[in-house]
Amino acid sequence: MFLYELAIELDRRSGELIDLAAELGMGVVTASSTLDATQVHQLRARLGPSGGASSTPSSRRRPRSRRHPRRRPARPSRHRR
Numbered sequence: 001m002f003l004y005e006l007a008i009e010l011d012r013r014s015g016e017l018i019d020l021a022a023e024l025g026m027g028v029v030t031a032s033s034t035l036d037a038t039q040v041h042q043l044r045a046r047l048g049p050s051g052g053a054s055s056t057p058s059s060r061r062r063p064r065s066r067r068h069p070r071r072r073p074a075r076p077s078r079h080r081r
Contacts, residue, residue: 003018
C-alpha cells in the first residue's frame, strides 16, 4: 500500500503520516513510498482506534483550486491557405 493511499483512507495529510513514520523509525520518504502490512498496522495503531477519521469534513484541508477556471476559445490560425 502506498502512504498516500493510507492517508486518504484515514483522512490525514500525507505529510502527517510521513512525520509519524519517521518517529517510528520507518524508512518512509515520500507519499509514494510503499508500506508493508506491519507498517500499515503500526501507523493505524498509533493514530488510534478510529484512525483519526471523522464524520465531518476535515477543516485542516485546503480546498482544491481549479487549475483552469475557464477554457479560452482557440486562437485562429495565423497561417492562411
